[in-house]
Amino acid sequence: MPKEVITTRAKDYNQWYLDIVREADLAEVAEVVRGCIVFKPTGWAIWEMMQRALDDRIKETGHSNVQFPLLIPKSFIMKEAEHVDGFAPEVAEVTRAGGEDLTEPYVIRPTSETIIGHFYSKWIRSYRDLPLLYNQWCNVMRWEMRTRPFLRTSEFIWQEGHTAHVNEAEAEAETLKILHEVYADFAEQVMAVPVIRGLKTENEKFPGALRSYCIEAMMQDGRALQAGTSHNLGQNFAKAFEITYTDHNNTVQHAWTTSWGVSTRLIGALIMTHSDDEGLVIPPRLAPIQVVVVPIFKNDAEREKVMATVHALTSTWKGVLRFKIDDRDNLSPGFKFNEWEMKGVPVRIEVGPKDVEKGSVAIARRDIPGREGKSFVPQEGLTERIRDLLEAIQQALFERALRFREQHSADVQSYEELKVQVERGFARAYWAGSSADEKRIQEETRATIRCIPLDQPGTPGICVYTGKETTQQVIFARAY
RNA sequence: CGGGGCGUGGCUCAGUCUGGUAGAGCACCGCGUUUGGGACGCGGGGGUCGGGGGUUCGAAUCCCUCCGCCCCGACCA
Structure with missing residues (x-):
């Protein structure tokens, strides 16, 4: 007689997820530190496997690892207007140390564009210094209102890549290379998680970026999970931090920068893609014990x-x-x-x-x-x-996940169809609406545009919301 | 921040309404029997009943207050 220690997915998907985390002994909620978790050996071993596979790919694509400070002068965060707005509410500050109030508070890094920007401006002089291709593995902190183990925690562990380039084309190539050769390849080949590669809309992009790309995966409840992001930051941070270089013609130019990251959230994606009512399922290439x-x-x-x-x-x-x-x-x-x-x-x-x-x-x-x-x-x-x-299990898991995603994805022609479809999975729709339209849809359906897939049909259609003709298709879904 | 729920051995909870010697199951320890899909018997250890204050002869139980956690909504990798 099996003991029922795991709630079935059908009964309560949320509770099932928490039961898996507990029963597979992946992590424990650190009840004494709000929103944080303790990684237990099994959970950490999985992260180490992910880290190794990602780190190999990051290095194969020409990047070096570095490490920047945990604390960032508060004024740095304030320098890029969109960035401040995006992160201010969730930043934790250190105002007192050594028994005294600090003259300038530090923030605990929510992400490191600003402090890295400061140093890049010191290190980059000439086009010969570019591209600068660095990555760091670190923890960051964002004061979240609601947290869930791995999916959203106040402190999380990730890698953040930060690169600087001579022009937009090179920055864009870097952004896409990471998306395809590092993130999508890792997700599909190692984690056996099929992903949709796409561009974020203005509403969903990283605060301070020119463009954000992402890989989106579908969980077993039909909801989307952003599994990784890669940003072309344009010259926004270069201007805020004066990252400049002298080009071939002895003219001073602002560099073009990128940043990209994946986090321990991937463990959440792993759980919600493959696991069943008996417990965790780990694909063989990722499994610490095979x-x-x-x-x-x-x-x-x-x-x-x-x-x-x-x-x-x-x-x-x-x-x-x-x-x-x-x-x-x-x-x-x-x-x-x-x-x-x-x-x-x-x-x-x-x-x-x-x-x-x-x-x-x-x-x-x-x-x-x-x-x-x-x-x-x-x-x-x-x-x-x-x-x-x-090897057969690795393939079977990927194929099963892919089939699930296909069965829970549908093209929708009307707003009514969209409302129904986002209840069960991804809705593919032609889209010519505005940011305001997108927000209205979110209020009405709780679904957002997860991405504008890089794979587009190429044929025109009618926008699901405005009725305008367009060639652009997007994916609507409820997201984690 | 709004709405709801809950704090009692390690865990899940009963006991609170109606005050009277702190309980159960699981886990743990010991001994014995077991072992091809979550074994069993016997014995044992372990609790400031979230904190503080009050009412009372007597408080897990009634009153006040503070704290914490979980769930549901608005923001987010």
């Missing part, structure tokens, strides 16, 4: 034989598979099966006395939970079989 081996025995004699087989089977796995042998002797096998399923380990191998005799093992795949995903296979060729299975 294979768990559960030995089964009744007495010391059996234990010895079983463990000998387990060690023989796993002897070649080091450096090939990320695995764990669960030889805890105070827990029943059934308990372990459920526990590892809860924690999302992609493949489980069971080795019992019968397997020792028959030269077999039981192999279970996490993407098909319970007994249905379990079968008995020969010990011979097990490593290859597992590697093939891991």
Whole structure:
């Protein structure tokens, strides 16, 4: 009899999410620090896997890691008009230190464009100093009204890339390169999360940016989650912080800058894309533990034989598979099966006395939970079989998520259809409305334009709201 | 910030209306039996009842006050 420790998705999707976070032992709400969480080993291990895969891609695309201060002089934040408006309400300030009031308060970084802008202006003199391609892994703080583990926390961990270029075309190329080669590639290839690449509308873009691009994913309740953003900042920050360079013709020019980030929110995307009512599901390429081996025995004699087989089977796995042998002797096998399923380990191998005799093992795949995903296979060729299975699971998860998104997306021709469709997923619509129209729709439907997809149909249509003819299609959805 | 709910062993909660020796289940510890889908028996430890003040012979329970957390709405990676 399974214990019901996880609320089903059908009953309460919100509660299900919180149950997964707790039961998979990913994180705990830090009730003593408003809006913050503690990452527990399982949650942090997933983040480390994400971090590694992203960091590799960031470096492959020519960037270097650096680290800037946590505190930013308050006046810096005030320098770029749109930026101030965007961030002022959610900034935490340090006004007192060393037992004295500070002459100028510091803000705890909500993002680092301003302090990095200050230093870039010192470091950049000539076009020969460009492009400047830096990234930092750090924590930032935004005082949010409502928080949820991973999806929205007051303090969060992310990477923020900051680059400077000689002209708009190079800045734009950088912005798009990150979007495609780093973020979308990581999301789809490693996380098995299909994403829509698009441009943000004026309402939704980063405060201070010229243009913001994003990858948007669909969660299992049909809502959208912005999984990453890449901004072409134009010359806005360069002008505010006087980031200038001398060009070939000995003329002083403002640089063009970009910034881009993904955060621990990706863990939320992971949970809400793949997991089920049995617990977390982690795609094999991301899983800190890909294979768990559960030995089964009744007495010391059996234990010895079983463990000998387990060690023989796993002897070649080091450096090939990320695995764990669960030889805890105070827990029943059934308990372990459920526990590892809860924690999302992609493949489980069971080795019992019968397997020792028959030269077999039981192999279970996490993407098909319970007994249905379990079968008995020969010990011979097990490593290859597992590697093939891991790859099959990776593909199956991506395809399942993609199918789900397609089934919950629809083209809408009228505002009435739009209202209905955003209740169940993404609504694709022709759009020629204004920012004010967009806000009105948000008030009426709670849905926003998630993005203007980079893939456009190319054929004209009628705007869902204004009735004007246009060639531009957008995605409406409710968002996290 | 508005509306609602809740603070009692580690966790989930009962007890509060109607004041009278702080309880249950799970978890934990010990011993024994178990182990192929969340094992069982016996024994055991553990609580300033969110904080402060008041009423009372007596307060988890009634009154005042402060604090915290969760949920639902308006803002956000």
